[in-house]
Amino acid sequence: MKTYIVIPAYNEEKKINIVLKNLNKAGYRNIIVVDDGSSDRTFEILKNTDVVSLRHIINRGQGAALKTGIDYAILHGADIIVTFDADGQFLVREIKEITKPIQVNDCDIVLGSRFLGKAVNIPFLKKVVLKLGVLVVFILYGIRITDSQCGFRAMSKVAAKKINLSADRMEHAADFFSEIKRTNLKYIEVPITVIYDNYTLKKGQSWTKSIELGFKMLLNKFAR
Amino acid sequence: MLTIIQITAVIFVTFAASRALLRAKDKKISIGELLFWLAVWSGLIFVVFFPTFTSYIAQIVGIGRGIDVIIYSSIGLIFYLIFRLYVKLEEMDHNITKVVREISLQKKK
Numbered sequence: 293m294k295t296y297i298v299i300p301a302y303n304e305e306k307k308i309n310i311v312l313k314n315l316n317k318a319g320y321r322n323i324i325v326v327d328d329g330s331s332d333r334t335f336e337i338l339k340n341t342d343v344v345s346l347r348h349i350i351n352r353g354q355g356a357a358l359k360t361g362i363d364y365a366i367l368h369g370a371d372i373i374v375t376f377d378a379d380g381q382f383l384v385r386e387i388k389e390i391t392k393p394i395q396v397n398d399c400d401i402v403l404g405s406r407f408l409g410k411a412v413n414i415p416f417l418k419k420v421v422l423k424l425g426v427l428v429v430f431i432l433y434g435i436r437i438t439d440s441q442c443g444f445r446a447m448s449k450v451a452a453k454k455i456n457l458s459a460d461r462m463e464h465a466a467d468f469f470s471e472i473k474r475t476n477l478k479y480i481e482v483p484i485t486v487i488y489d490n491y492t493l494k495k496g497q498s499w500t501k502s503i504e505l506g507f508k509m510l511l512n513k514f515a516r
Numbered sequence: 517m518l519t520i521i522q523i524t525a526v527i528f529v530t531f532a533a534s535r536a537l538l539r540a541k542d543k544k545i546s547i548g549e550l551l552f553w554l555a556v557w558s559g560l561i562f563v564v565f566f567p568t569f570t571s572y573i574a575q576i577v578g579i580g581r582g583i584d585v586i587i588y589s590s591i592g593l594i595f596y597l598i599f600r601l602y603v604k605l606e607e608m609d610h611n612i613t614k615v616v617r618e619i620s621l622q623k624k625k
Contacts, residue, residue, distance in 0.1 A: 326620070346624055356617065367621075
């Protein structure tokens with residue numbers, strides 16, 4: 293099965309190389325990086341690699357970049373699409389685990405969860421916010437999950453075609469759940485590791501952003 | 517004898533209504549929108565010249581004073597218009613994303 297790895301990247305000049313090197317070492321060849329209008333050297337770095345590099349001429353948000361990459365993958369005959377982060381938070385060797393349920397035809401969507409045993413030292417406040425997100429997802433969409441904001445996912449071609457991600461910014465996580473609900477696709481969660489170091493913590497979402505996000509989710513739920 | 521508020525209202529409404537008419541002439545707003553704005557502005561003129569009418573409405577709906585009716589309905593209208601703007605902006609945002617996406621995919625082909 294042809295597996296594509298889609299990586300949205302925004303100002304990741306420091307980390308993207310290492311991530312791509314690790315993927316390459318593990319034997320992944322179909323890699324799509326969507327540079328979301330970075331103001332640093334991200335795109336120049338990408339041009340010197342053999343990955344597919346797409347560029348948004350202006351910053352449109354992570355959700356938008358993901359969809360661009362997913363669209364490209366579908367156009368080029370992907371069977372499985374994995375979404376991955378550019379900042380080195382996820383482990384390349386876990387891609388196998390996240391794609392497996394699709395390969396054995398168990399389900400259409402696999403969601404990574406840092407709360408199923410593997411994550412290392414999640415900051416307390418982050419934990420609280422993420423768990424609140426879980427509650428909001430359950431209330432809004434009636435879906436039981438353990439991690440509401442994980443960017444490590446896999447989906448089958450069928451799922452990727454059905455799912456319509458319309459949220460441009462970080463609400464895409466919520467978008468995923470509402471689409472799972474709408475399309476009735478079969479999903480499961482698998483444990484994944486999220487590495488928190490100084491870099492990812494500095495880049496990560498602040499809790500004020502998370503509250504803004506929750507508010508947007510509510511608005512989108514009722515304004516459409 | 518016109519009061520200052522009446523004069524101000526007439527000047528303002530003349531200006532605002534003429535803008536609406538010009539926009540409609542250029543097809544920037546639809547006939548429906550034009551009618552909406554003309555209704556809003558003529559409503560304003562009406563209550564400025566017949567303030568007792570608002571007291572009458574106030575009595576019917578059970579709000580204390582005439583001026584309160586105006587304030588409540590204005591706030592309601594403003595909220596509605598803000599909501600419309602919000603939806604419109606979101607839509608525009610999505611359209612921009614579509615264009616940006618299309619450009620990035622075209623360039624790669």
